[in-house]
Amino acid sequence: MPGQVEDAQKTHYCGKLNPGHVNKTVKLTGWVGKRRDHGGLIFIDLRDRSGQVQLVFDQQQGTDLFQSAESLRSEYVIAVRGEILRRSRETINPSLPTGEIEVRVNSMDILNTSNTPPFYIEDNINVDENLRLRYRYLDLRRPEMLRRLELRHRAVKLIRDYMDRYDFLEVETPVLTRSTPEGARDFLVPSRMQGGEFYALPQSPQLFKQLLMVSGIERYFQIVRCFRDEDLRADRQPEFTQVDIETSFFSAENLFALTEGLVAELWKQIHGREVKRPFIKMPYREAMNRYGTDKPDLRYGMELVDLDEQARQSEFKVFKTALENGGAVKGLRLPEGSRLSRKDLDDLTLLARQMGAKGLAWAYVEEEGWRSPISKFFTEPQQKEISTKMKAEPGDVLLFVADRWTISCTVLGHMRTKFAPGNLPDEPHFLWVVDFPLFHYNEEEQRYDSDHHPFTAPRPEDMALLDSDPLSVRAQAYDLVLDGVEIGGGSMRIHDSTTQAKIFNLLGLSEEESKEKFGFLLDALSYGAPPHGGIALGLDRLTALLCGDESIRQVIPFPKTATASCLMTGAPAVVSEKQLEELRIKLEQEKEDK
């Protein structure tokens, strides 16, 4: 056994035993799995972290040992000493790695008993996730969950080794820091020393890693926990882990190469799969136009079709006014969509409205032409032209959205993923989405917001547009996308205080405000800050993809539920009056006393 300590209670891992160990005397420890009691002969599956092996207890060996074997139950913890025997040909279990051998037990210690577990400690169980989360320590005991933890460990180790090889330093940054405007909602931590003031948990170590560049670290990375107080999704937890990277004197191309190398090595070492490099690069605008999302899944086609020209020539007012207002008309072909009922299409329309569209138009494509509420607005040749442009065949359904460009794209992009083909190719489809806009307009606040974050550098050739047309300024920002999942993102940063101050100004931060919130950054930039930039990869998503999991909860040992609570510990929970007093916090009275 590797890493064995002296006097260890075990000499081998259960799952590692093989015919090479035959006739050896071994000491094993583990948990009792399945028990097959034949009266005078008892089989026990002994399981430890590595796998399992069959123990045999024979009544003829003596009654004491046999009696205690009869008392064994599921999940008892035992230590045994015994001899490895080769199984007779008929009793070999080919479906088990250790199926050619078994352990004839000579002595046994029962180290602990166990209550009957609430679910089976085995793979492929079908239980409420609720229950798994409440008893997460038992859930993690299941081999498939242990394997996920192992894989995650290997991934992290590989990342550290890779970064080290390229001279990167892992540097820690504070978890208690200050709240900054913009971005996600912060988790706040009240200060006892400064009553009434709060720390924030970092949404990412963004500012610190830039300051480390000013410090002359040149190549920084950190595997770091980040916190965002926003609503959860299958791929979003309130605390998550980033592989955070920042470099000085690196071009974006240098950074792409570094990241691609890292990701390729992960896929090779852990997945045994060669990844084609360099990855495809696609401008944001193109991704939106063709796939209706900034994280397109390139494993299948079903591209959106631009119908501005056809809409302009039609008599359909809805389409025409959308265009007149500067919007776009987009179409999506659903192959064999005729299996969708009117009700299905109504549901889609509802979804489109929820996503901000004014509506969703559709047409069943038939031999004779369209069957659609909007067919009367299009002449037969016009219908034909659209059908041809969308490569439609009888039996398809066509979806149309005419709205603001982003809405038209994102609504159909969402429909595209909803109706994605079932069997997608195995090879991972990586791509860089580049040339994101620097700003978007925040309708609610009536101002510009950073699309990425306020420290992102504009593309040099777009600098002049900062004054005339901020929304058309492109950022030196990029996202790494894999099969429709955003697994990372970053940018080249602003490294002079003048430009940085200008961006703050455009974001509606007054000089005093930006001094107050970011003065330390502006100061730092004025002391010889090197050109720098970086990226952050989502380790949970990366690991989930490597494991083939849909939800990152599967690769997080102790995840939170959709309402951000922990079913095991009961967090969050009320605290004592005394704790609150120390923090000078008063809770609002419940409005309705019960």
Add this chain to the structure above:
RNA sequence: GGAGCUGUGGUGUAGAUGGUUAACAUAUCGGCCUGUCAAGCCGAAGAUCGCGGGUUCAAGUCCCGUCAGCUCCGCCA
């Protein structure tokens, strides 16, 4: 903040149109059994159907509310 789905012995499920002993599998407990590996056979115990209210002679089943989990929209620089 909104929408949808789910919630029945320990676990996973079944319980059309409301009808009175809530079914099945598995786990659990007891008995038998020396080659099983989803062990087998016999027997026992175990759920008032998430919670609250309502309709009804009668509710697991219908209605309203509520809680929890999941998925999605908004949100997530």
